[in-house]
Amino acid sequence: MTNNNPYTPPAVWTWQAENGGTFANINRPIAGATHDKQRVVGKHPLQLYSLATPNGVKVTVMLEELLAQNIAGAEYDAWLIQIRNGDQFGSGFVEINPNSKIPALMDHSISPPLRVFESGNILLYLADKFATLIPKDPAGRTECLSWLFWQMGSAPYLGGGFGHFYAYAPEKLPYPIDRFTMETKRQLDVLNRQLAEHSYVSGDEYSIADIAIWAWYGQLVLGRLYNAAEFLDVQTYSHVIRWAKAIDSRPAVKRGRMVNRVSGAPEFQLHERHDASDFDNNTQDKIA
Numbered sequence: 001m002t003n004n005n006p007y008t009p010p011a012v013w014t015w016q017a018e019n020g021g022t023f024a025n026i027n028r029p030i031a032g033a034t035h036d037k038q039r040v041v042g043k044h045p046l047q048l049y050s051l052a053t054p055n056g057v058k059v060t061v062m063l064e065e066l067l068a069q070n071i072a073g074a075e076y077d078a079w080l081i082q083i084r085n086g087d088q089f090g091s092g093f094v095e096i097n098p099n100s101k102i103p104a105l106m107d108h109s110i111s112p113p114l115r116v117f118e119s120g121n122i123l124l125y126l127a128d129k130f131a132t133l134i135p136k137d138p139a140g141r142t143e144c145l146s147w148l149f150w151q152m153g154s155a156p157y158l159g160g161g162f163g164h165f166y167a168y169a170p171e172k173l174p175y176p177i178d179r180f181t182m183e184t185k186r187q188l189d190v191l192n193r194q195l196a197e198h199s200y201v202s203g204d205e206y207s208i209a210d211i212a213i214w215a216w217y218g219q220l221v222l223g224r225l226y227n228a229a230e231f232l233d234v235q236t237y238s239h240v241i242r243w244a245k246a247i248d249s250r251p252a253v254k255r256g257r258m259v260n261r262v263s264g265a266p267e268f269q270l271h272e273r274h275d276a277s278d279f280d281n282n283t284q285d286k287i288a
Contacts, residue, residue, distance in 0.1 A: 022168040026086050031098065037090030041108070042077030042274055049079045049093055050103035052261035054159065054215040054225070055119040059103045060273075061211050061256030062123050062133070067276070068252040071130050073109060078259045078273040120152040123208040133208050144202040147194075147209035151216065157183045158216055167226040181232070188237045191217055195239035210247060218244035255279060 015029045041047055046063065050056040066074035081087045081102050088100040097104040097117035105116040105125075116125045124145070127134040135141045161180035165173065191213065194201060201209045216225070221237060221244050223229040234241065247253055258279070261269045270278055 019170070021164070021170045023084070024170075026084065026089075031100065032089075033091040033094040034086060034089040035091070037087070037092050039090075039092030039095065039106075040079055041106075042079075044075040044077050044274075045073055045107065045109035046076035047079070047106040047108060048076050048103060048260075049081050049096065049105075050260045051081050051083055052257060052259065052263075053083075053102065054219060055101075055155070056103045056260055057215040057219075057257050058119045058212050059105065059122050059126075060259040061215065061253050062126055062208065064252035064256040064259075065133060065211070065250075066126065066130055069132060071132070074126070074130060076273070080260050080262070080271050082262070118152075120148055120212060123148065123212055127208050133206070133211070135203070135205065135207065140203060140205075144207045144209045147201045148212050150190075151209070151212045154187050155216055158187065158220070162228070163226050166228060166231070185232060188217065188221070188232070188234070188240060192237040192239045195243045200243070206247075210243075214244060214247045214253075218247055222248060 019027075039047075039049070048059060048063070050059060052060070060078060063074055063076050063078075081093065083102060087093065088097075088102060093104065094100055096106055096115040099117065101117070103117075103119055103122060105122050107114045107116065107125075107129075116122050124134070135144050157180060161176070162184045165176040165180055169176075191201070198204065200206050201213055217240060219225050220232070221229060221234040221241050223234075258268050258270045259273045260271065262271060263269070272278075
């Protein structure tokens with residue numbers, strides 16, 4: 001398709017103003033804090049600052065899976081970071097993630113407390129700390145980490161590429177939508193082929209690779225991201241759907257995807273989590 005008004009990039013790009021789209025009010029070309037806001041700290045060893053985006057869901061699912069194994073040291077407080085309000089640019093948050101992206105974790109079980117940011121790194125940190133949800137043999141661990149980093153490398157194409165231009169951009173442009181749809185479907189095919197031969201992504205055991213990938217691709221094929229399941233014809237990825245449904249049925253996953261959620265049915269939102277009792281009886285019945 002020919003564009004009658006082609007864009008010619010300037011010799012040096014400068015930021016003029018917001019360019020529209022869902023997140024335009026928080027996008028800017030510089031880093032650092034925009035305002036002073038101290039970080040709140042709860043009673044548990046692990047302090048999570050997050051929102052139930054796919055990257056945030058990775059970590060809350062992981063923490064709930066650890067607690068399902070009766071690992072007391074995995075108790076956590078989950079504080080809500082409203083990214084559309086710019087909470088991630090508060091000084092307290094920037095101290096633990098200079099990149100101003102959720103999720104971010106502080107481990108107060110050690111002295112001095114340790115910051116951990118980037119969702120894949122948080123999963124790996126917790127898996128190593130508690131010696132679970134990651135294979136112990138070198139070959140299995142390497143395969144698991146290969147898929148974990150596959151997800152980390154693929155997410156910008158799915159979220160920042162396909163999701164942005166298909167769902168959030170101020171105008172629908174054929175070239176970027178076609179380009180990122182093609183790449184998203186290629187990634188789904190990669191995953192489908194792998195799951196045709198394995199129960200879980202990196203083999204026969206559920207691991208942090210599944211948690212990371214499910215938060216994005218699992219929820220995508222289940223129709224929870226970008227209203228794009230029909231557009232992507234996800235039913236053709238039958239092995240991905242089988243795997244996504246199996247993980248979705250896990251009680252810890254159901255709890256984890258509720259934490260720090262501010263959209264959807266109110267009974268499936270838990271804006272902050274400070275104790276297992278925060279999942280009230282009504283919600284527990286729905287989880288069961």
